[in-house]
Amino acid sequence: xxxxxxRKGIFMGDFGGLGIxxxxxxxxxxxxxxxxxxxxPRQPTKEKGIPYxxxxxxxxxxxxxxxxxxxxxxxxxxxFDIETVFLYPWAVRFGQLGLFALLEMFVFxxxxxxxxxxxxxxxxxxxx
Amino acid sequence: xxxxxxxxxxxxxxxxxIVLAADLLLPKDVSHRRIGVIxxxxxxxxxxxxxxxxxIGASPTFFGGLFFVDNYALFFKQLFIIGMLFTILFSxxxxxxxLRYRGEFYVLLLSALLGMCVMASxxxxxxxxxxxxxxxxxxxxxxxxxxxxxxxxxxxxKYLIVGAASTAVMLYGMSLVYGAAGSLVFSEVCRNIHLFYxxxxxxxxxxxxxxxxxxxxxxxxxxxxxxxxxxxxxxxxLLAMGSKAAGIAVFMRILYTAFPILGNFWLPLLAxxxxxxxxxxxIMAIRxxxxxxxxxxxxxxxxxxxxxxxxxxxxxxMKAVLFYAMLYVFANLGAFAVLTVIDTERGGTSRRxxxxxxxxxxxxxxxxxxxxxxxxxxxxxxGFAGKLYLFTAVVERGYLWLxxxxxxxxxxxxxxxxxxxxxxxxxxxxxxxxxxxxVYVPLTVRAAVLVSxxxxxxxxxxxxxxxxxxxxxxxxxxx
Numbered sequence: 124x125x126x127x128x129x130r131k132g133i134f135m136g137d138f139g140g141l142g143i144x145x146x147x148x149x150x151x152x153x154x155x156x157x158x159x160x161x162x163x164p165r166q167p168t169k170e171k172g173i174p175y176x177x178x179x180x181x182x183x184x185x186x187x188x189x190x191x192x193x194x195x196x197x198x199x200x201x202x203f204d205i206e207t208v209f210l211y212p213w214a215v216r217f218g219q220l221g222l223f224a225l226l227e228m229f230v231f232x233x234x235x236x237x238x239x240x241x242x243x244x245x246x247x248x249x250x251x
Numbered sequence: 252x253x254x255x256x257x258x259x260x261x262x263x264x265x266x267x268x269i270v271l272a273a274d275l276l277l278p279k280d281v282s283h284r285r286i287g288v289i290x291x292x293x294x295x296x297x298x299x300x301x302x303x304x305x306x307i308g309a310s311p312t313f314f315g316g317l318f319f320v321d322n323y324a325l326f327f328k329q330l331f332i333i334g335m336l337f338t339i340l341f342s343x344x345x346x347x348x349x350l351r352y353r354g355e356f357y358v359l360l361l362s363a364l365l366g367m368c369v370m371a372s373x374x375x376x377x378x379x380x381x382x383x384x385x386x387x388x389x390x391x392x393x394x395x396x397x398x399x400x401x402x403x404x405x406x407x408x409k410y411l412i413v414g415a416a417s418t419a420v421m422l423y424g425m426s427l428v429y430g431a432a433g434s435l436v437f438s439e440v441c442r443n444i445h446l447f448y449x450x451x452x453x454x455x456x457x458x459x460x461x462x463x464x465x466x467x468x469x470x471x472x473x474x475x476x477x478x479x480x481x482x483x484x485x486x487x488x489l490l491a492m493g494s495k496a497a498g499i500a501v502f503m504r505i506l507y508t509a510f511p512i513l514g515n516f517w518l519p520l521l522a523x524x525x526x527x528x529x530x531x532x533x534i535m536a537i538r539x540x541x542x543x544x545x546x547x548x549x550x551x552x553x554x555x556x557x558x559x560x561x562x563x564x565x566x567x568x569m570k571a572v573l574f575y576a577m578l579y580v581f582a583n584l585g586a587f588a589v590l591t592v593i594d595t596e597r598g599g600t601s602r603r604x605x606x607x608x609x610x611x612x613x614x615x616x617x618x619x620x621x622x623x624x625x626x627x628x629x630x631x632x633x634g635f636a637g638k639l640y641l642f643t644a645v646v647e648r649g650y651l652w653l654x655x656x657x658x659x660x661x662x663x664x665x666x667x668x669x670x671x672x673x674x675x676x677x678x679x680x681x682x683x684x685x686x687x688x689x690v691y692v693p694l695t696v697r698a699a700v701l702v703s704x705x706x707x708x709x710x711x712x713x714x715x716x717x718x719x720x721x722x723x724x725x726x727x728x729x730x
Binding site: 237240 | 268271
């Protein structure tokens, strides 16, 4: 039965398998949550009701403003992230790609370094 | 790979990095005017270089044909570079006085220019999208560049939200076109008959709607007036000429090279929306008292005129659109150079701020009037020649009613353009005369406005110069 469903072009088109996968992905968490919801014993206490903060008691209000510094750091991290993403495939094929790819990578890393220089100079890396 | 083909883009990117480095190396409290000068010199060199790229015969390509440097793209690139060059020239003073992040301002202007140039050369949907996003994301930031102004921030957020929504629509449309045609390259899409199926048609419609958003075609124009009014004046100028021309450049290429077989479907659509734009834009402009907002509505109408040429869908129509786009740049340069000075000196661009400008700065008042008359299409300005080309082209294709709407609406537009002239030239009441402070006109602005006026009048008297260039530009489409 399974074979027939998933074989291309018999019951469904190329993306039919993907559709079934998607349906299962939708149903699965629901199936897991509903029995738990029905079966669970309910004995709420104050301790259980407080927001979860890695097991530590919450201090003060839960809605606080985060420093913009966190987001700046995250953005600068993306610079290195992108660099790594492109450096890996380049490094794997480096031998075959030759001199041209080497220069190309220097240009790429140079532009990213420029961005880092900018962020550094403008004080995005100092924790004020 | 032929790197000379993307020489313009590489040069602009390089210039961008140089300007960024210059900004970092310059001490904080020093005038940033020299950074503007660096970018202008760089742009002038690039402009001269692009003249050398015009060619007869096969056009150079890059990335296996995804990036196409034909005369058509070159024409538009020159248009963007000219617009950017003179915008920087007349806004040196403004930038120095009103903006906090001055170095970044120039860098972002150049990155927007890079995006426009990529769009002009794009020969597939992904390249189009990358260029479009590079341009719009730069503009999101530029629109909000007046850090202390609430209007500016509001405009930026509005532009971001509407821009993101329209991008999503367009991108989804592109994915449907890919699903139907099996390719993203324009010529491949054109060859594929499956576009006639429902998904393909839906994709085509969504792509067209996406461009209508970007070109602020009525009824997708709601964002334009607020964004134009809130943005820093030089940025408004670039939105009106650069961003719009870039949208038209790539929209026209897509319609003629990717979807020509669907012509029967989009031609009436284009004609209808063009009429809607001309009528709505001109009528809503009448009631505006802020000049920037008025020019926003007027730019909606101008987009309508250019779409008239696109609806003609032949070489004459294309030439007319190119001609009109170029003269619109010069008219805009004049008008916005004046507005930028007014904004710097008097802190606003309402009709009250320009009252009595003829006495305070006669040159500026004259330039403003000539530029506005060119937009209205009064001879001997270039606007007349441009509209003549547009309407002749469309009448020859049988859309007599569309040309008629254009004529009537041009006449209506004269009214509100002349209202501005009247405010500048009329006699002042005593209390107004007290308010009307003298206006300092920097030398750079004088240079910029004189160039724009000479171009506007010169092209009005001898339109053949530009017409021969547009002839060369549309050669690509004569297959």
